[in-house]
Amino acid sequence: MGEKNSVRPRKVPLRQCTGCGERKEKKELVRIIKTPEDQIMIDLTGKKNGRGAYICNSTECLRQARRRKSLERSLKTVIPDEIYEELEKEMDNIAEG
Ligand SMILES: [Zn+2]
Secondary structure (H helix, E strand, O other), rough: OOOOOOOOOOOOOEEEEEOOOEEEHHEEEEEEEEOOOEEEEEEEEOOOOOOEEEEEOOOOHHHHHHHHHHHHHHOOOOOOHHHHHHHHHHHHHHHOO
């Protein structure tokens, strides 16, 4: 008897990395957004307004997303090279903590 009170593990919502396509917990990913002003930026708070895409905290995944244009597709915008370079630099900073 007595299974009715068993605690169900809380489901963690997973997000897909735009680069490698792996599904991970939100906290393991970096959120990149397009603001209403059409700026592309990394959203460290995860709370900014705008269309968002998730990516591993890895420049490797960023490069993959760049090559495959999957980030542009997710954000429905064209991302110039210099923005990708900015994002890469920012990610390096995050990785270093
Ligand atoms: Zn990834």
